[in-house]
Amino acid sequence: MSKVRVYDLAKEFGLKSKELVDRLVAMGYPVKSHSSSVDSDMAADIRNKIKGLVAAGVAEGRIEMRKEPEPAAKSRVVVRRRSRAEKEEAARKQEEAEAQAFEEEVQALEARLQKAGADEPSIAEDVTAPEPSDLQDSEPGIVEPDDDTPAGEQEPAIVVEKSEEPAEEPVVAEKTDEAEVAGTADAVPQETEVESSPPAEETAVADVVERPKRLARVVGRVVIPVPEKRTKPTTKPQPRSAQPPVAGAPVEVPVAADDARGDKGKKKGKRMVAIQPEDDEQGKKSPVKGQKKARGRLDFTTDSDVEFMRPRKGRKKRDAIKKDQQMQQVADTKAIKKRIKVVSTISVGDLARRMGIKASEVISALMRLGVLATLNQALDVDTAALIAADFGYEVEQAMTEELELEALQEQESEMGGEALPRPPVVTVMGHVDHGKTSILDAIRKTDVVAGEAGGITQHIGAYHVQSPSGDLTFVDTPGHAAFTEMRSRGAKVTDIVVLVVAADDGVMDQTKEAIAHSKAADVPIVVAVNKIDKDSADPERVKRELSDFGLIPEEWGGTTIFCETSAKKGIGIEDLIESIQLQAEILELRADALRRAKGTVIEAQLHKGRGPVATVLVQEGTLHPGDNFVAGNYSGKVRTLTNERGEQVQAAGPSIPVEVQGLSGVPQAGDEFVVLTDEKMAKSVASARQLKARETELASASKVSLENLFEKIAEQDVKELRVILRADVQGTLQAFGQAAENLSTKAIRVRSLHEGTGTITENDIHLAAASDAIIIGFNVRPAVKVKELAEREGVDVRSYDVIYHALEDIEKAMKGMLEPVYQERVIGTADVRETFQVPKVGTVAGCAVIAGKIERNARVRVLREGVVVYTGKIGSLRRFKDDVKEVLTGFECGIGVEHFNDIKVGDNLEAYVMDEVEATL
Numbered sequence: 001m002s003k004v005r006v007y008d009l010a011k012e013f014g015l016k017s018k019e020l021v022d023r024l025v026a027m028g029y030p031v032k033s034h035s036s037s038v039d040s041d042m043a044a045d046i047r048n049k050i051k052g053l054v055a056a057g058v059a060e061g062r063i064e065m066r067k068e069p070e071p072a073a074k075s076r077v078v079v080r081r082r083s084r085a086e087k088e089e090a091a092r093k094q095e096e097a098e099a100q101a102f103e104e105e106v107q108a109l110e111a112r113l114q115k116a117g118a119d120e121p122s123i124a125e126d127v128t129a130p131e132p133s134d135l136q137d138s139e140p141g142i143v144e145p146d147d148d149t150p151a152g153e154q155e156p157a158i159v160v161e162k163s164e165e166p167a168e169e170p171v172v173a174e175k176t177d178e179a180e181v182a183g184t185a186d187a188v189p190q191e192t193e194v195e196s197s198p199p200a201e202e203t204a205v206a207d208v209v210e211r212p213k214r215l216a217r218v219v220g221r222v223v224i225p226v227p228e229k230r231t232k233p234t235t236k237p238q239p240r241s242a243q244p245p246v247a248g249a250p251v252e253v254p255v256a257a258d259d260a261r262g263d264k265g266k267k268k269g270k271r272m273v274a275i276q277p278e279d280d281e282q283g284k285k286s287p288v289k290g291q292k293k294a295r296g297r298l299d300f301t302t303d304s305d306v307e308f309m310r311p312r313k314g315r316k317k318r319d320a321i322k323k324d325q326q327m328q329q330v331a332d333t334k335a336i337k338k339r340i341k342v343v344s345t346i347s348v349g350d351l352a353r354r355m356g357i358k359a360s361e362v363i364s365a366l367m368r369l370g371v372l373a374t375l376n377q378a379l380d381v382d383t384a385a386l387i388a389a390d391f392g393y394e395v396e397q398a399m400t401e402e403l404e405l406e407a408l409q410e411q412e413s414e415m416g417g418e419a420l421p422r423p424p425v426v427t428v429m430g431h432v433d434h435g436k437t438s439i440l441d442a443i444r445k446t447d448v449v450a451g452e453a454g455g456i457t458q459h460i461g462a463y464h465v466q467s468p469s470g471d472l473t474f475v476d477t478p479g480h481a482a483f484t485e486m487r488s489r490g491a492k493v494t495d496i497v498v499l500v501v502a503a504d505d506g507v508m509d510q511t512k513e514a515i516a517h518s519k520a521a522d523v524p525i526v527v528a529v530n531k532i533d534k535d536s537a538d539p540e541r542v543k544r545e546l547s548d549f550g551l552i553p554e555e556w557g558g559t560t561i562f563c564e565t566s567a568k569k570g571i572g573i574e575d576l577i578e579s580i581q582l583q584a585e586i587l588e589l590r591a592d593a594l595r596r597a598k599g600t601v602i603e604a605q606l607h608k609g610r611g612p613v614a615t616v617l618v619q620e621g622t623l624h625p626g627d628n629f630v631a632g633n634y635s636g637k638v639r640t641l642t643n644e645r646g647e648q649v650q651a652a653g654p655s656i657p658v659e660v661q662g663l664s665g666v667p668q669a670g671d672e673f674v675v676l677t678d679e680k681m682a683k684s685v686a687s688a689r690q691l692k693a694r695e696t697e698l699a700s701a702s703k704v705s706l707e708n709l710f711e712k713i714a715e716q717d718v719k720e721l722r723v724i725l726r727a728d729v730q731g732t733l734q735a736f737g738q739a740a741e742n743l744s745t746k747a748i749r750v751r752s753l754h755e756g757t758g759t760i761t762e763n764d765i766h767l768a769a770a771s772d773a774i775i776i777g778f779n780v781r782p783a784v785k786v787k788e789l790a791e792r793e794g795v796d797v798r799s800y801d802v803i804y805h806a807l808e809d810i811e812k813a814m815k816g817m818l819e820p821v822y823q824e825r826v827i828g829t830a831d832v833r834e835t836f837q838v839p840k841v842g843t844v845a846g847c848a849v850i851a852g853k854i855e856r857n858a859r860v861r862v863l864r865e866g867v868v869v870y871t872g873k874i875g876s877l878r879r880f881k882d883d884v885k886e887v888l889t890g891f892e893c894g895i896g897v898e899h900f901n902d903i904k905v906g907d908n909l910e911a912y913v914m915d916e917v918e919a920t921l
């Protein structure tokens with residue numbers, strides 16, 4: 001009997017596989033995942049039932065989505081929209097409830113308005129004049145009756161409304177006659193569109209809903225004290241009451257309108273109007289006031305703005321208040337010299353130094369506040385301010401640029417257009433020679449565009465493939481080290497990992513590492529069992545082996561998609577691409593293409609002729625030439641955008657990688673790339689970041705270590721102690737892994753993130769740094785380079801020779817009782833270049849000191865390929881024939897190791913001393 005896969009059924013109905021699985025499970029069908037199979041009878045039965053459901057869903061979707069009719073929507077999309085429609089419905093109801101509350105307030109206010117005097121213009125009178133200036137000012141008019149002051153004195157408040165809340169203006173336009181409103185250029189038609197979409201009876205309700213909300217906000221605004229300086233343009237609001245324009249007022253309005261059009265024109269249609277206002281909103285530093293007004297007006301014309309304008313306005317208002325307060329403070333605080341600027345955190349030691357007092361005094365002050373702090377502990381601005389106040393200092397939050405950027409990002413995500421499906425970003429990983437490159441090549445061959453244009457001509461670290469089975473973007477980083485290094489910089493670029501495993505070779509070391517790295521990053525894996533064309537291929541074995549790592553094939557009841565491929569013969573490549581798309585569908589990858597671009601630097605370099613260039617993967621929005629941006633610590637303006645085929649492009653949307661020219665420096669892979677409103681902002685954010693980078697370097701972020709583990713548990717910073725294990729033999733790993741996990745308590749779980757035999761590698765350090773893990777090695781020692789990296793990254797690397805000691809240390813650390821009395825300090829490393837047999841003495845190693853120094857009295861470890869083969873003391877240290885006390889880097893010497901004669905050429909000798917460590921508080 002033929003079998004049908006669930007995802008094929010899903011495709012038939014245009015449903016998402018996940019959704020269909022959920023439905024089928026709810027209906028009691030024995031399916032587990034999208035690739036479960038059902039026999040043809042059951043499939044027919046399902047088809048019947050689902051047909052009915054989908055039809056109902058379509059109808060429902062249409063009814064609910066009448067506001068946003070979309071031509072030729074597939075039934076699959078309709079089902080998604082249905083749930084959105086439900087959400088909208090809920091949101092609408094909530095709004096109505098809110099609106100009712102506002103309505104009551106408004107009624108009360110209107111009653112007061114009537115009492116206050118008939119001479120003031122009513123709302124209706126206000127809006128009879130269709131001129132933009134009238135529209136702008138009509139809202140403030142509502143509050144005038146509350147104020148008994150003459151017109152001239154009321155105006156400052158009105159001016160504030162105009163400059164702070166321009167977006168509200170069309171609210172009143174809504175209430176005006178349609179014919180008149182049509183005259184107000186671009187501001188109104190779209191607004192009308194929004195309001196006109198609901199059925200006729202709802203429109204009336206909508207009016208009621210909208211109006212009181214805005215009135216209520218206006219009332220709130222009047223309460224805000226208006227600073228004196230804002231009384232300047234007193235004449236502006238006068239034409240509001242349909243009087244002949246007074247000098248000044250009409251000037252403002254045309255400027256506004258012109259600006260709005262001019263601004264649009266400038267963008268040459270690059271961005272849609274929905275984006276435009278955001279652009280402008282950020283232009284708050286703009287010296288031209290009129291511009292701001294125009295922007296506000298534009299804001300409101302976008303149909304989707306109605307929802308999100310409120311929070312933005314709130315923020316704007318708060319910002320304005322904050323600014324005013326800050327300005328007042330400037331005058332007040334000039335007298336106070338004792339000021340400390342803090343970016344985001346300051347260490348206890350630093351704070352003490354800046355106040356010129358002892359660190360212990362700061363620590364005692366913190367204790368009085370109930371905070372137990374160490375010298376290097378970072379204090380946030382608030383805590384630092386509290387402590388500093390005790391000593392007569394003020395702490396000021398520095399780097400407002402970064403905060404502004406945060407606010408901008410928040411706004412962007414709030415206001416953007418619709419989040420639409422985007423292509424998945426894929427990284428291919430696997431063991432050496434299992435066929436990563438071959439699979440990538442095979443996939444690239446399916447690219448329809450590259451096929452026509454002569455293929456991918458340029459290596460830019462990431463490329464986009466448009467295959468008939470769907471679009472994909474590959475991030476072609478060299479292995480998982482780069483992948484994890486980027487993650488350690490906070491960048492999440494990859495959506496899906498394709499794990500290539502050769503069917504004739506099975507799971508190997510790097511396969512395991514790739515699994516560990518993907519899991520730590522929480523990225524789903526699609527397995528490509530490659531080389532199935534080979535006689536020795538055994539795909540079942542690969543499945544069995546991968547199951548041990550939690551990658552269980554769907555046919556065995558798991559959730560991992562396995563594809564059998566032969567990159568060489570082009571078998572299964574289409575299936576692989578489809579599976580990736582399927583996984584992407586499950587992840588519901590979406591992005592808003594209309595907002596300002598935001599992405600991640602994949603790689604960057606200094607090019608001889610072109611200066612700094614960076615490959616950027618756009619993750620949100622659309623990037624255009626001319627955009628001002630900040631990438632890591634550098635700013636810039638996009639000069640050119642180049643795709644993977646070496647062609648210059650005018651736009652790059654979500655999931656599209658492009659090479660960007662126009663940077664002021666070389667950012668790092670994994671740095672965030674954000675488009676900002678203007679060059680000035682980009683520059684100030686970049687310089688603030690450079691400052692912060694310097695500070696952070698000094699404060700060196702505290703990662704988890706056994707020493708600070710207890711502290712971190714107490715602060716609830718850490719819920720699990722992640723450990724990466726390395727040992728000389730497999731048996732130790734198993735024994736320790738098990739015993740360590742058994743140490744888990746309610747407060748903290750011990751979790752082994754990755755285990756491997758052999759020496760500690762740079763990859764281990766990257767993984768530990770990105771995952772906040774510690775590294776424990778048994779009889780293995782990291783190489784000098786690896787050790788330096790660990791120091792730079794602040795990763796705690798501990799070496800033990802007995803499992804019991806390691807377990808004891810972890811247990812003590814968990815209880816906060818770890819008090820190291822002695823701490824090992826490596827003082828130097830030497831390479832063994834030759835060996836000599838000296839009668840009565842034994843083997844002497846002819847060495848070159850490659851790092852630090854070797855001291856006669858030091859202890860020494862003999863390492864062979866990173867594995868400790870002996871630990872003991874230095875027996876003799878000679879330069880030529882003389883006994884010496886120490887030998888420095890770059891010099892040669894003879895070293896004898898006490899009671900050890902098995903030294904071989906190529907061994908490393910690591911000299912170390914044990915320092916006594918004072919017990920910490």
Ligand SMILES: Nc1nc2c(ncn2[C@@H]2O[C@H](COP(=O)(O)OP(=O)(O)OP(=O)(O)O)[C@@H](O)[C@H]2O)c(=O)[nH]1
Nearest residue numbers: 431432433434435436437438530531532566567568
């Ligand atoms: N028979 C067979 N050979 C394959 C297949 N895929 C790749 N190979 C061969 O396997 C070898 C290694 O393939 P690569 O694609 O270079 O493997 P890789 O994983 O990228 O290797 P590294 O870049 O060294 O990590 C090459 O000789 C390929 O021709 C396949 O499907 N079948």
